[in-house]
Amino acid sequence: MEQVYDAIVVGAGIMGCSTAYHLVKNNQRTLLLEQFPLPHTRGSSHGQSRIIRRAYGTEGDHFTEMMPEAYKLWNTLQRDSGTPLFRRTGILFCGTEGEPFMTDVPKSLRKHSMSFTSLDSSALREKYPMLRYPSDTVAVEDQSGGILFSDKSLAAFQKEFVKNGGTLRDNEPVVDVLPGDIVIVKTNNGSYRGRNLVLTVGPWATKVLPTLGVQLPLKAVRVGVFYWKEKIPGTYGVDNFPVIIQEFGSRHNHYYGIPCHEYPGLFKFCYHLGPEVDPDNRDDVDESWVLKKTSACVENNFPLLEPVPAIVESCIYTVTPDHNCILDRHPTMRNIVIGAGFSGHGFKLAPVVGKLLCELVMNRKPSYDMSPFRIDRFHKSSKL
Known part of the structure; x- marks a missing residue:
């Protein structure tokens, strides 16, 4: 049978x-x-790294609620498999003071009794001089965040x-x-x-x-995964720089970065969206605008990175409205x-x-x- x-x-x-x-x-x-x-x-x-974090804005509050158990289950898998799966680096959220992204994240963390640190523009510049943001930029630090080895x-x-x-x-x-x-x-x-x-x-x-x-209103999009070379070795290294998420104005200006870990001296920094693709023909799409947009962001906000990526890879997101x-x-x-x-x-x-x-x-x-x-x-x- x-x-x-x-x-x-x-x-x-x-x-x-x-x-x-x-x-x-x-x-x-x-x-x-x-x-x-x-x-x-x-x-x-695929790939070597993903971000792990507890903090979401209020629209993702249900994810914040799930994250304590997610951490526990990752730890169980790490223990049972005997494989290191996580590195704590802390995570830094940056955006414009008063905008929803920078008010919703701490609101959600407070609701779930999760600790964090707020940095005004002066404190942000003092602690992270390797970043260059507008004068009205503020930040939130969640020390529990870090890198998952995907x-x-x-x-x-x-x-x-x-x-x-x-x-x-x-x-x-x-x-x-x-x-x-x-x-x-x-x-x-x-x-x-x-x-x-x-x-x-x-x-x-x-x-x-x-x-x-x-x-269902699902859309597959190709996301560029870019690695940028440090001008001064160690500036954005995993030992002294956190995971970073920044959003200025809207979700269309949402970027994330992972400190140098996968490749020596290369900082992973990516735009969160990309062009729609057929997953069976994922390479038949023009994503040059993503690279151009991300390069401009690197040049503006990360002065100690080369503004041309050293390595270009890709991934596919499946996005709901x-x-x-x-x-x-x-x-x-x-x-x-x-x-x-x-x-x-x-x-x-x-x-x-x-x-x-x-x-x-x-x-x-x-x-x-x-x-x-x-x-x-x-x-x-x-x-x-």
């Missing part, structure tokens, strides 16, 4: 791996499928998943899904049967979900669970997201309020 899995998870990025890990830890026979040979660089979870985190979830009895198959793109009480998933290498299906397919959600009758993710069951096929649209800030939340998707599969009461993540928020006037 052909094996029936309790759950089949499609997509072995960080969300799929975390979900599969939680399922197998809850004694669910779980199959994890990935279309590319692992590891790969075609989706959203490649190592992904590998750790996969290792623990397999160690606990899970089945991982890569280089098997899904070619068809046949819904039913038992879902049949067909790949280029065969068919698999499962009582539940979890779709964590990253930017391919824009293609996969419509085939199952789910129309409200920048909240989708964690929900299919509207009519209740044994199909969807995790999508993480809008470039999901990686740090992955252990909690995996737990929530696992709870949906197992019909358990979710650990958090799921209303910000439901599909029907985009279809208030209909049933989809």
Whole structure:
């Protein structure tokens, strides 16, 4: 008799791996499928570093609420895998005094009794003379923030998943899904049967979900990942400079930086958005405007960096209109669970997201309020 899995998870990025890990830890026979040979660089979870932080603005207050557990779960994975996954550097939020970005972050931190330090423009210049901002710039420091080692985190979830009895198959793109009480998933290498299906397919959600009758306002965008050389070695090094997030005026001027760690003497600094792409043809897009925009920002705000990047890489975000993710069951096929649209800030939340998707599969009461993540928020006037 052909094996029936309790759950089949499609997509072995960080969300799929975390979900599969939680399922197998809850004694669910779980199959994890990935279309590319692992590891790969075609989706959203590759690379050496991501930011981890507790602080969000009030529109992301639900993420701030999740972050204490996310830290605990990252620590558990780090302990169980025996792999260092995190480095604390602190995180610095910079923006214009009085604008929503710089009022919402401390408001959310206060609400959740999380400590932080506020810096006025004078204190900011004194503490970080390697930054050059307008005179009305202020900052908030969260000392708990830092760097997640993303490649190592992904590998750790996969290792623990397999160690606990899970089945991982890569280089098997899904070619068809046949819904039913038992879902049949067909790949280029065969068919698999499962009582539940979890779709964590990253930017391919824009293609996969419509085939199952789910129309969502998802957009895949290519994000430039740039590394800038220090003019004076050590100026922006991981030992003396924090992760930084800056926003001046609007989300269209939102940038983030990670101190020199991945490559010696190279500071990672990126614009948070980019041009829309087809994930299967991600290189067929002009992102020169992103590089031009980011170079200008580096030249204006980071005087001790060369204004031309030394290394150029890329990533794909899957963005929703409200920048909240989708964690929900299919509207009519209740044994199909969807995790999508993480809008470039999901990686740090992955252990909690995996737990929530696992709870949906197992019909358990979710650990958090799921209303910000439901599909029907985009279809208030209909049933989809």
